[in-house]
Amino acid sequence: MTAAAMMAWALAGCVNYSGIKSEKAPAAATAFETTQSLPSEGGRWPSLDWAAQFGDPQLPKLIAEALEGNPSIAQAQARLAKAQSYIETSRASLFPNVNGSYSITRNRLSANGIFPPPLGGMWYTENNALVSASWDLDLWGKNRARLASAVSQRKAAEADVQQARIALASSVARTYNQLAQLYALRDIAAREVANRNNVSAITRERVTAGLDTNVEKQTALGNIATTETTLTDLDGQITTVRYQLAALIGKGPDRGLHIAEPALSRTAVLALPDNLPADLVSRRPDIVAARWQIESAMQDVKEAKAEFFPDINLSLAAGFDALGWSHFLTSSSRQFNAGPAIHLPIFDAGQLRAQLKGRYADFDFDVAHYNQTLINALSDVATQVESIRTIDREMGDAQRALDASSEAYRLAVIRYKAGLSPQLQVLNADSNRLVAEQTVTNLTMQRRDLQFALIRALGGGFDAQSAGIDVPIAAAVPASAASAVSAN
Structure with a gap:
């Protein structure tokens, strides 16, 4: 058998994979410049219960309900x-x-x-019972590589499940924040109706006193109707967003009608965690999944290389074969065979080389996908951070504008009631105050929405090591990955 194996080895040299390799390697997070856009600030990574920090007990419950029954999670689990x-x-x-x-x-x-008589022209019964066994010795690790590739694919699928969970939780939170924004704008509109009713009452008094005409009276009434139209529109938008939340949590639209008005607290001060670029690769499940895809592709390359070497399969079969029943299970009816089967890849018109080139192409694609995923992740974090900081700078100016316009409106109403200024001045002051109040509200809600987006960008509390799907060193270290794949 040793001689046969050596001969097979020699013959297998007719088909080889010389010259087929890859120079690609996954990039290290530290290879990208992020010190200015993502400085270390001593902050913490998001925890899995990040929704609780916003002070509204309804939000974590909605997220938990969504994670339990949403079809998108079921799809990811089916792939797993x-x-x-x-x-x-x-x-x-x-x-x-x-x-x-x-x-x-x-x-x-x-x-x-x-066959002459008595065999010819007669009926007979043949019984055959056989137990057979075969074993591929897997001398070159083809089957082991296939198993390792499957394990890597499962790890990638686990990361995909976590990615789906984080994406869903973020979508629920951001839609819930949209509901909170609509309720806040509705409160503003309701107060505006009261303000314009107050102005209308003053106008009626002035018309009676001969200080205003029916023009000012109708203008005041028209402004009330316009604000009430806005209020009705906001009520419709609130119902629509409730339906969207119901769909996110995997329920019918009626479920959304039972969601209470949000009571989210003000957002916290932004502080980025230390060592962000390096640690991000294990905190974002999409990056972890992409790294496991590289590991799977590496194993696929190893499997394809093993195809160039001889396969040795041991086979064994034993049983009974007899005509009729009388001698079927006797020792004289025994049958037995055993021996190795050797597959020799001598000439295949380039099929194995083409297959290996395809596996290397898959590896190169997965490396490029990983690198792009990493770049996108860093850009995602930096974009959310800069957007939040921009809003923080805008918020001070917007609040001062609101304070000034509110005081101007108050004074305008006093002067209008005293007959010292026309209605137009009140309406202009009211319009300015309304825009300023809406701006402050929208900026507040937009900041919270960006904070939800930043939590998702930072991995939403995911940790590959805690989840048991951290990537092995071979795929984590670019030099090791490249040498492992290109080695002959």
Whole structure:
């Protein structure tokens, strides 16, 4: 058998993969410049219960309800289960395969054929029972590489499940914040109706006193109707967003009608965690999934390389074969065969080389995808951070504008009531105050929305090591990954 293996090795040299390799390698997070845009500020990474920090007990409950029943999570979990089935299938190839069979055949030989009587022209029954076993020795690690690839795919699927959970939780939070924004704008509109009713009452008094005309009276009434229209429109938008929340949590639209008015607290001061670029690769599940795809592609390359070497398969079969029943299970009816089967890739018109090139192409694609995912992640974090800081700078000016316009409106109403200024001055002051109040509210809600987006950009509390899907060193260190794949 040793001589046969050596001969097979020599013959296999006719087909080789020389010259086929890859120079690609996954980028390190520290290779990108982020010190100015993402400075270390001693902040903390988001925790899995990040929603609780916003002070509204309804939000964590809605997120939990969404994670329990949303179809998108069920889809991700189904993909995970399918990946697990690939592992079980691949693992089975590492062990001997045993099968049993039994057949019974009723035959009649021709009386005018090659078998003379008494065999010719008679009926007989043939019984055949056989137990067979085979085992691929996997000398070059092809099956082991296939199993490792399946394990990597399952790890990637686990990360995808976490990514789906984080995306869903973020979507629920941001839609909930949109609901809070609409309620805040509705409160402003309701107060505006009261303000314009007050102005209308003053106008009626002035009309009675002969200080205003019916023009000012109708203008005041028109402004009230316009604000009430805005109030009705906001009520419709609130109902629509409730339906959107119900869909996110995987329920019918009626579920959204039972969601209470949000009571979110003001957002906290922004502080980025230390060592952000390096730690981000294990905090974002999309990056972790992309790294496991590289590991899977590396194993696929190893499997393709093993195809260039001889396959040795041991086979064994034993059983009974007899005509009729009388001698079927006797020692004289025993049958037995055993021996190795050797597959020699001598000439295949370039099929194996083409297959290996395809696996390297998949590896290069996965490396490029990982690098792009990492770049996008860093850009995502930096974008959310800068947007929040911009709003913080805007908020001071917006609040001063609101304070000034509110005081101007108050004084305008006093002067109008005293007959010292026309209605137009009150309406202009009211319009300025209304815009300023809406601006402050929108900026506040936009900042919270960006904070939800930043929590998602930072991984939403995910930690690959805690989840048991941290990537091995071979894929985490670019130099090791490149040498492992290109080695002959």
